[in-house]
Amino acid sequence: MDLVTVNGLSKRYGGIVALSEATFGARAGEVHALLGENGAGKSTFIQILSGAVQHDGGSILVDGRDYRPANPDAAQARGIAAVFQELSLIPDLSVEQNIWFRHEPRTLLRTVNRKEMRRKTLALLEKYNFPALRPDQELRRLTLAERQIVEIAKGLAKDTRILILDEATSALPAREAEWLLKLTRQLAAEGRLVIFISHRMAEVRAIADRLTIFRNGSTVAAHEANAVSDNEIVTQMIGRHLDRLYPERVATATDSIALSVKGVSSGSRLSGVDFALREGEVLGVGGLQGHGQRELFQALFGATRASGTIELWGKPVSIGNPRQALTGKDGIALVPEDRRGQGLLLTKSVRENLTLSVIKRFTENGLLSRQKEAALVKEMVDFLRIKAGTPEQLAGTLSGGNQQKVIFGKMLLTQARVLLLYDPTRGVDVGTKGEIFQLMRDLASKGYAILFHSSDMPELVHVADRVLVMRNGRIAATLEGDHISEEEILRAAMLETKAA
Amino acid sequence: MSVEHTVGMAQRPAETKPTKPAIDWRGRLLDRAPFLVACLMLALIIGIYGSLQSGVFSLDELNLDTAAAMTLMLAATGQTIVLLRGGIDLSIGGMISLGTVIAATRFTDDPSTTALWALIILALGFLIGALNGLLISLLKLQPFLVTLATWSILNGVAMIILPTDGGSIPSWWVGFASAQFIGLASPVWMLLALLMFWGWFRATRAGIAIQATGSNEKSAFLSGVSITRVNLVTYGLSGLFAAGAALFLVTQTGAGSPTIGKDYILPSVAAAVIGGVSLFGGRGHLAGTLIGAFVLTLIGNLVFVLHVSSYWQPVASGVILLLSVLASSVAEKAARNRVQ
Numbered sequence: 001m002d003l004v005t006v007n008g009l010s011k012r013y014g015g016i017v018a019l020s021e022a023t024f025g026a027r028a029g030e031v032h033a034l035l036g037e038n039g040a041g042k043s044t045f046i047q048i049l050s051g052a053v054q055h056d057g058g059s060i061l062v063d064g065r066d067y068r069p070a071n072p073d074a075a076q077a078r079g080i081a082a083v084f085q086e087l088s089l090i091p092d093l094s095v096e097q098n099i100w101f102r103h104e105p106r107t108l109l110r111t112v113n114r115k116e117m118r119r120k121t122l123a124l125l126e127k128y129n130f131p132a133l134r135p136d137q138e139l140r141r142l143t144l145a146e147r148q149i150v151e152i153a154k155g156l157a158k159d160t161r162i163l164i165l166d167e168a169t170s171a172l173p174a175r176e177a178e179w180l181l182k183l184t185r186q187l188a189a190e191g192r193l194v195i196f197i198s199h200r201m202a203e204v205r206a207i208a209d210r211l212t213i214f215r216n217g218s219t220v221a222a223h224e225a226n227a228v229s230d231n232e233i234v235t236q237m238i239g240r241h242l243d244r245l246y247p248e249r250v251a252t253a254t255d256s257i258a259l260s261v262k263g264v265s266s267g268s269r270l271s272g273v274d275f276a277l278r279e280g281e282v283l284g285v286g287g288l289q290g291h292g293q294r295e296l297f298q299a300l301f302g303a304t305r306a307s308g309t310i311e312l313w314g315k316p317v318s319i320g321n322p323r324q325a326l327t328g329k330d331g332i333a334l335v336p337e338d339r340r341g342q343g344l345l346l347t348k349s350v351r352e353n354l355t356l357s358v359i360k361r362f363t364e365n366g367l368l369s370r371q372k373e374a375a376l377v378k379e380m381v382d383f384l385r386i387k388a389g390t391p392e393q394l395a396g397t398l399s400g401g402n403q404q405k406v407i408f409g410k411m412l413l414t415q416a417r418v419l420l421l422y423d424p425t426r427g428v429d430v431g432t433k434g435e436i437f438q439l440m441r442d443l444a445s446k447g448y449a450i451l452f453h454s455s456d457m458p459e460l461v462h463v464a465d466r467v468l469v470m471r472n473g474r475i476a477a478t479l480e481g482d483h484i485s486e487e488e489i490l491r492a493a494m495l496e497t498k499a500a
Numbered sequence: 501m502s503v504e505h506t507v508g509m510a511q512r513p514a515e516t517k518p519t520k521p522a523i524d525w526r527g528r529l530l531d532r533a534p535f536l537v538a539c540l541m542l543a544l545i546i547g548i549y550g551s552l553q554s555g556v557f558s559l560d561e562l563n564l565d566t567a568a569a570m571t572l573m574l575a576a577t578g579q580t581i582v583l584l585r586g587g588i589d590l591s592i593g594g595m596i597s598l599g600t601v602i603a604a605t606r607f608t609d610d611p612s613t614t615a616l617w618a619l620i621i622l623a624l625g626f627l628i629g630a631l632n633g634l635l636i637s638l639l640k641l642q643p644f645l646v647t648l649a650t651w652s653i654l655n656g657v658a659m660i661i662l663p664t665d666g667g668s669i670p671s672w673w674v675g676f677a678s679a680q681f682i683g684l685a686s687p688v689w690m691l692l693a694l695l696m697f698w699g700w701f702r703a704t705r706a707g708i709a710i711q712a713t714g715s716n717e718k719s720a721f722l723s724g725v726s727i728t729r730v731n732l733v734t735y736g737l738s739g740l741f742a743a744g745a746a747l748f749l750v751t752q753t754g755a756g757s758p759t760i761g762k763d764y765i766l767p768s769v770a771a772a773v774i775g776g777v778s779l780f781g782g783r784g785h786l787a788g789t790l791i792g793a794f795v796l797t798l799i800g801n802l803v804f805v806l807h808v809s810s811y812w813q814p815v816a817s818g819v820i821l822l823l824s825v826l827a828s829s830v831a832e833k834a835a836r837n838r839v840q
Contacts, residue, residue: 050722052721052722071721071724071726072721072722072723072724073724073725073726076724082722084722087719088718088719088722088723089716089719090711090712090715090716090719090720090723090782091715091716091782092711092712092714092715092782092783093708093711093712093715097708101708101712101723102705102709102723102724102725104705104708106705109700110704110705111700111703111704112703112704112705112708138531141527154723
């Protein structure tokens with residue numbers, strides 16, 4: 001018998017239908033993948049399962065008993081825990097306090113038993129072979145990837161029979177992502193049900209026993225994983241044939257240098273980077289994680305201090321801070337790594353997010369022109385096909401792909417023509433990914449110059465005109481034309497350069 | 501994924517077991533910078549005070565100063581809990597006034613009647629505070645606005661009960677503040693009790709949940725915390741401590757006052773902030789708040805022995821507050837740069 005059976009599940013937010021008539025069934029001991037574009041209803045579905053929101057219609061049975069958790073606590077009481085993409089961690093608590101939060105072992109005085117908590121933490125980390133973590137470190141000192149790992153530990157700390165992993169691998173470097181996939185199999189082998197959401201088909205292929213496909217707020221199909229092809233899955237996800245994920249690569253680069261970087265260094269992570277980005281070019285930045293890619297983008301945007309020479313459109317600039325970097329047609333704009341933390345104000349509307357950094361463009365004689373603003377916002381929403389009820393919808397309520405589009409819109413409105421895209425497709429569904437790549441090509445053909453980092457190597461291979469491979473804070477190789485392949489990137493990233 | 505990667509997360513050695521890491525002293529120092537600055541300020545003030553006035557470094561002085569600071573300390577203890585949760589409680593001003601006027605009109609020479617009314621005042625404090633919490637949760641209103649409104653209401657009620665300063669407090673109740681046990685006056689014992697309470701409270705699940713909610717409300721909710729319950733307890737405790745402050749305050753004044761409470765609203769916030777409690781929630785300790793309360797109280801003493809106009813006291817308090825805020829912001833920036 002299925003451990004979880006869902007029938008006719010529905011959820012509305014005001015006038016927007018987030019989920020309608022979804023069905024789902026999953027057994028104990030399996031890894032069950034949920035696939036679908038952003039906004040297809042996956043997030044709403046797991047929010048209902050984990051008790052974060054309540055459904056309006058339909059039924060859920062767990063163990064044959066009715067299941068309708070009023071809050072995450074009630075869900076946990078039935079053995080259901082979620083590892084959210086939107087992390088449920090507390091910045092001011094330590095790693096171990098976060099892992100055991102609300103389930104801390106206690107002393108006779110009802111206070112937290114620290115010794116016992118430490119012992120249990122180390123035992124948990126060892127049992128599941130976790131990557132190195134310091135139990136006493138405060139969470140806000142941790143990187144995004146480390147936080148994701150703490151979140152996973154937290155999900156496992158409880159007596160969990162059903163674990164939901166919501167794009168848990170998207171924030172992880174390759175090595176840790178691989179560990180998580182192994183862990184997922186181990187958990188299923190222990191008899192748990194793991195509900196696994198990922199936009200990386202290869203991962204789903206590697207670990208899922210079965211999969212359920214969502215589209216437009218409903219479930220369209222469920223398959224045994226080995227009985228369905230990638231193409232069939234993608235077709236069912238988007239409801240049509242996706243001819244190509246990657247747009248045709250048309251060479252649009254001119255000879256004019258948009259961004260020239262010479263000897264840029266920053267701390268120990270970036271030591272002497274030289275390259276030139278041309279007008280109309282998409283220049284990829286690859287390599288293994290942690291070899292200076294992040295620092296390079298931050299240094300160029302002026303978010304960290306750096307030495308060296310940076311020229312924009314032939315003019316030397318000292319890029320001191322993001323605001324300076326943002327100004328006008330000669331400026332630089334960035335799509336940051338952590339879109340929820342750095343890129344978007346989640347509690348502000350789509351309109352406010354779009355226009356926040358360009359408010360000057362709508363002021364006439366010191367007054368804000370609402371009409372002008374509305375016109376530009378509408379133009380951007382249409383151009384990027386942002387799916388929002390109205391421009392006043394809060395950014396935090398949009399799906400991941402649409403949030404990313406808002407950040408693109410915000411960046412384009414600055415009128416900067418040198419764009420820094422740091423992993424712009426992280427956690428974005430296939431359909432939106434395709435749209436983003438097409439957008440990048442379109443912008444390049446309009447004379448924009450784009451520096452593009454992706455943690456997903458095929459993206460670099462298929463989208464970039466040239467690829468810079470970084471190793472130990474330096475450019476280890478520049479790949480062009482036919483030399484751009486995953487193999488070449490890895491070779492340059494991992495092996496010592498041959499004496500040229 | 502078949503390729504074996506040579507570099508792990510954040511360039512860490514490729515080992516899987518957690519190792520015993522070196523303690524990050526600089527990080528710890530930066531985290532505690534606001535508290536340390538407060539301690540430094542207190543030492544400085546005591547130093548100047550001691551050089552101008554004889555007998556400052558004595559038990560008597562400790563007993564007197566703690567008594568002078570205790571009302572603020574009690575009020576600021578409640579405020580610290582609220583700030584830790586990421587809120588603010590202005591209504592303590594009204595609660596303190598109301599507490600003093602009830603005490604001044606109901607306390608009698610009969611200890612059992614007085615004790616009963618003292619308990620009623622404390623219970624009222626908790627209930628009114630809990631009501632604040634409930635309103636904030638259910639109506640999803642700003643704590644600032646809700647507690648501003650209840651402050652006004654409580655103030656009005658206090659005025660109705662006792663329009664002008666007056667009433668009487670039995671002398672045995674007044675004597676409590678100067679009563680000594682083992683050489684220390686009762687306020688010093690109360691101070692120690694407050695610290696013990698805090699040590700216990702902060703280590704309970706409820707204390708952690710309140711701090712966590714202040715640190716990130718959404719995360720706390722997703723972790724299963726009932727935000728309504730957190731608000732009830734947080735503001736309830738704040739009201740309870742405000743009522744306690746009123747009961748102590750009448751030992752100092754010997755009378756009730758329908759307007760006295762407002763003098764404790766902003767100082768209670770200031771004491772906490774000087775002591776390193778974050779206005780944005782999630783961070784801070786009572787020890788800092790109590791140091792802050794001492795700083796604000798001793799500034800008064802200092803102004804007195806310097807023989808300058810007493811109007812310099814708020815000026816000095818303001819400067820100290822600014823210095824504290826500056827210290828914590830510098831430390832915060834330094835800490836953030838280290839993470840990068």
